[in-house]
Amino acid sequence: MTRRLALVGLGPGDPDLLTAQAARVLNEVDHLLVADKTAQHPGTADLIAMREEICRRHVRGPWHLVAVPDPERDRDDPTDYAGAVRDWHEARAIAFEATLLEHPGDAAILVWGDPSLYDSAIRLADRIEERGVVDVEVEVVPGLSSVQLLAARHRLVLNAVGGPITITTGRRLLEDATAGDNLVVMLDGSLTCRRLPERAAWNVWWGANLGSADEVVVAGRLDRVVEEIAARRAEARAARGWVMDTYLLRRA
Template identity: 45%
Template sequence: MRKLYVIGIGAGDPRQVTVQAIEAMRRVDVFFVIGKGERKQELLDVRTAILTAHVDHDYRMVTIEDPPRDREIAATGADAAYRDAVGDWHDRRADLLAAHFAATEGVGAILVWGDPALYDSILRLVERVLARGAVTFDYEVIPGITSAAALAARHRIVLHDIGEPLHITTGRRLREEGVTAGESTLVMLDGECSFTTVADADLHIWWAAYLGLPDEELIEGPLPAVRDRIVQRRKELREAKGWIMDIYLLRRTKTPAAQ
């Protein structure tokens, strides 16, 4: 393999795949998929449906089983321990990718949920593979519609207020740092319902799960009023499907005089 495409495929709706992404997929011989196990088979099914809809030549799909990571450290560990645990996990993932890349002929591709540049590790893994020197190739990145953009579109909102910065963070960071005054806060990778740790009574939340999929869920309202509803619904959805991907925006409400 001497060419690899890293292709963003949007937040879940197959119609979010861009023309640029389709053109790239039609040049590919082998699609690499990092598997998440049977409980997340739906994520693989969406990728397969996208390829069926847009690629009309013969290709192969290679599933690479994702190595386990230390979720306890990821959720509660100190920053240095967290980075070490993620670094070790990335090294093991890069080893697997390098082995499969070396054994592959033709043009390869990895289909990335959302956009490869926002809270996704694939580009870091590709660089680690190249740094090892055992296999060389050129790679091209195709951007995709992010879950942040999909959240805003489905709730029909602007992600930030007029002249206001947008802070993008994780659930772990939200628990540590809270919500900064004068900033809208977009939270990703939150498996702990970290919005329940924020005490501000004047916060509004726009929450979504499974964006773009048939069972997409949307909830919005004053945080104190809808907090428990989101927690309960999220628990029900996770138990029913075995997995969940969600995202939310937090923003302080303002009086008309302050707007």
């Protein structure tokens, strides 16, 4: 029997930012699934609590949140990054597959932000379909992304007039900055912009834990504010045990 598997973008954490479509789908399914990273990163229990608050606010009647232990990803060999991610995706598919077998009925995977942007939920669902152990029909429900919220908080238009936007990661920033002058940077745990040459040539608009009660934003010329950003980022991580940040770099 085919079961519904919805990938629901929750937005960046604020229950007020959940879309009406997402709320409707959460009310239609039997089980709400969330990746649980607390075994490797105890501070991330807060992220599950934020998802629970979204469910309390938007799901009418009883609801069932199922935490799926997230497999550890091999981060020791940066030369085989693609292989490590591929193995991790396979392990995640097996873990969610086992949970779906244990909990019959329709289900939704709760996705932080939007499933289309630096998230593995769509690849996870594709792999579950390919394996064929569980017969699922997959649908994707978009959510507000941290990139959109960053632009709103700083009152930004992300593109320059008639210009392109490059969305990249900290891993690729130094390379991409040589070819582009308007970059949105995500997944940058090392704050790679500190290593850019000619930092005075860039402006930055940065935000951390956007959509949470203690979000923080900083903007200015990169050479003047980058150390403040580093300090505020460290404070945010110390306060909550985790930090999610993104920023726009634009050549001055």
